[in-house]
Structures are given as structure tokens and as C-alpha cells.
Amino acid sequence: MSVVVVGSVAYDDIETPRGRAKGLLGGSATHFCVAGSFFSRMELVAAVGEDFAPQDREFLAGRGIGLEGLQVLPGKTFRWGGRYHENMNVRDSLYTDLNVFADFRPVLSTRARRAEIVFLANIIPDLQIEVLDQLEPGRRLVACDTMSHWIEGHREAVERMVGRTDMLVINEEEAKLLAGEQGIVKAARRIQAMGPTRVLIKRGEYGIIYFSPDSVFAVPAYPLEEATDPTGAGDAFAGACMGYLAQTGDLSDAGMRRAMVYGTVVASFIVEDFGLNRLRALTRQDVEGRYREFVALTSFGRG
Numbered sequence: 386m387s388v389v390v391v392g393s394v395a396y397d398d399i400e401t402p403r404g405r406a407k408g409l410l411g412g413s414a415t416h417f418c419v420a421g422s423f424f425s426r427m428e429l430v431a432a433v434g435e436d437f438a439p440q441d442r443e444f445l446a447g448r449g450i451g452l453e454g455l456q457v458l459p460g461k462t463f464r465w466g467g468r469y470h471e472n473m474n475v476r477d478s479l480y481t482d483l484n485v486f487a488d489f490r491p492v493l494s495t496r497a498r499r500a501e502i503v504f505l506a507n508i509i510p511d512l513q514i515e516v517l518d519q520l521e522p523g524r525r526l527v528a529c530d531t532m533s534h535w536i537e538g539h540r541e542a543v544e545r546m547v548g549r550t551d552m553l554v555i556n557e558e559e560a561k562l563l564a565g566e567q568g569i570v571k572a573a574r575r576i577q578a579m580g581p582t583r584v585l586i587k588r589g590e591y592g593i594i595y596f597s598p599d600s601v602f603a604v605p606a607y608p609l610e611e612a613t614d615p616t617g618a619g620d621a622f623a624g625a626c627m628g629y630l631a632q633t634g635d636l637s638d639a640g641m642r643r644a645m646v647y648g649t650v651v652a653s654f655i656v657e658d659f660g661l662n663r664l665r666a667l668t669r670q671d672v673e674g675r676y677r678e679f680v681a682l683t684s685f686g687r688g
């Protein structure tokens with residue numbers, strides 16, 4: 386199975402209590418694709434500017450990521466600046482410069498239109514809708530993400546987009562904002578009523594909680610000694626989760642649960658260094674090793 390993703394490809398300037406870094410390769414779709422590429426072929430649909438570095442393109446191509454849908458447009462690549470507080474669950478967006486995304490119209494190749502799994506990563510909701518309009522019927526899973534920036538400024542489009550998907554993957558605060566509910570369970574149920582039958586809520590260093598029509602499942606985050614930069618953890622979680630689902634083709638409840646643990650494992654690595662740096666050196670064996678640790682971390686007797 387293959388996975389297609391539309392979202393941002395960016396250069397990020399990041400400050401955390403552990404240090405700062407400028408011009409890092411980032412973006413929601415980039416983190417998603419790189420994480421997913423440990424498991425499956427990913428097709429990237431996005432835009433970059435003329436300043437996009439050849440070595441960044443080579444890095445993505447070298448991971449087997451399909452770049453047919455990556456347009457190079459006149460102007461600059463999307464740029465995002467973020468500053469994390471001492472409590473790294475809290476961050477401020479310093480700037481969001483859309484640049485080439487202001488004029489981007491996504492075009493899906495025939496292969497991308499037929500991908501079994503589709504992920505609408507965080508980007509302008511109207512672009513996410515344009516991708517939905519191009520999909521052929523019969524996709525196995527169409528999932529999406531969004532963020533407060535878009536919920537606050539483009540609520541109607543966000544609701545229209547979310548309502549056409551099977552699954553929403555979203556941060557806790559953003560789920561509450563979208564649903565207009567303060568309790569996490571009520572927020573998830575309210576979102577399910579908007580359309581997506583599956584709602585996966587990301588809770589930063591506390592892990593994730595997943596609501597399907599039949600069950601609720603929770604995974605803690607991996608207990609790390611020290612986090613360096615949480616940027617992209619949510620996207621890497623989703624990418625590894627969807628990449629694993631595509632690799633196994635098992636979208637049953639049990640298959641979803643395993644996929645969510647793989648997502649948690651890859652996300653735990655990304656926060657160990659700035660940007661994508663940790664994933665550049667990571668191997669599938671490293672991933673499997675931490676997956677086994679996770680099984681031990683969460684297993685308990687029947688009581």
C-alpha cells in the first residue's frame with residue numbers, strides 16, 4: 386500500500402530551553418514523510434520556493450519519498466518560527482510566512498489519486514479540500530490534521546474538510562477548540578459527530594488517546610530523560626503510524642493499536658535533537674528496539 390500526504394514543507398527557526406537552530410528542514414508533510422519512510426513509500430504533495438536546497442531534495446528522494454507532487458514555485462519556501470517555554474508542551478508561533486503556499490494548487494498524479502492511505506497534514510484547509518476533490522473513490526483511510534491557526538481563522542473550511550475524512554489526528558488543545566468542549570472525551574465525541582468516526586488526540590509528553598466507534602485506546606509517551614526539540618513530533622507520529630498501516634495493510638483495531646505504538650516510538654526519537662536531525666541517523670533496528678521496550682513498559686498481568 387502507499388501513502389499520499391499534502392502539507393507544509395518549510396524552513397523552521399526554533400528556540401527551545403536547550404538551544405536554538407535556524408533554517409532547519411521542517412514542515413508538517415516533511416516530518417510525516419520522513420517518519421513514514423521507515424515503513425512504506427510516501428508520496429509528497431507540497432510546494433517549495435526557488436531557495437529550496439538541492440541537498441534537502443536529495444535527502445527526501447534518498448528515503449524513497451515520491452516527489453512528483455512537489456512543485457517548485459517562484460518565491461520563497463514556507464517559513465515558520467517557534468519558541469518553546471520551559472514546559473515544552475507550550476510553544477509560541479513567532480511567525481508563519483506562507484510564501485509559495487499562497488499561490489499553490491495541489492495536483493495529484495494518477496498514482497497519488499489511488500493511494501490507499503491519504504493524510505491531509507497541517508496546511509491551509511482549502512488546499513486540503515482541493516486534495517479531497519481529486520481522490521478516486523475507495524480509499525482505505527483518509528485522515529487529517531489541523532491547528533489553532535486555521536481553526537481560529539478558517540473555521541468553516543476546517544469543519545468542511547474534517548467532515549469529509551475518516552479520521553482526525555489533532556492536538557488536545559486544538560481538539561477542544563474545534564469541538565468547543567473542555568473535556569477530552571466530550572470533545573472527541575463532538576468531533577466524531579462532525580464526520581470522522583476515528584479521532585486520535587495527541588497530548589504531547591503525555592502520549593495519545595484514540596477514540597473509534599468500538600473502543601478507546603491510550604498510549605503513554607516514551608519516558609525520555611531530556612527533550613531537545615518537540616517540533617514535528619505530532620507529524621512524525623502520524624507518519625510512522627500511517628506508514629506502518631500501509632506496510633501491514635491491517636487496518637483492524639489491533640493493527641491500528643500497533644501502528645499507534647510505532648508512531649509513538651518514532652515521535653520519541655525526533656524530540657531527541659533539533660528538526661529532523663535524529664531521524665537522519667536512525668535505523669529500523671533502533672525503531673524495533675524501542676518498540677520492544679515499549680511492550681515491556683506497558684505490559685501488566687491479568688490481575
Ligand code: AMP
Nearest residue numbers: 393395411412413465507616617619620
Ligand atoms: P508539529 O510540531 O507536529 O505541530 O509540527 C511543526 C511543523 O509544522 C513545523 O516544522 C512547521 O514548519 C509546520 N507548521 C507550523 N505552523 C504551521 C501552519 N500554520 N501550517 C502548516 N504547517 C505549519
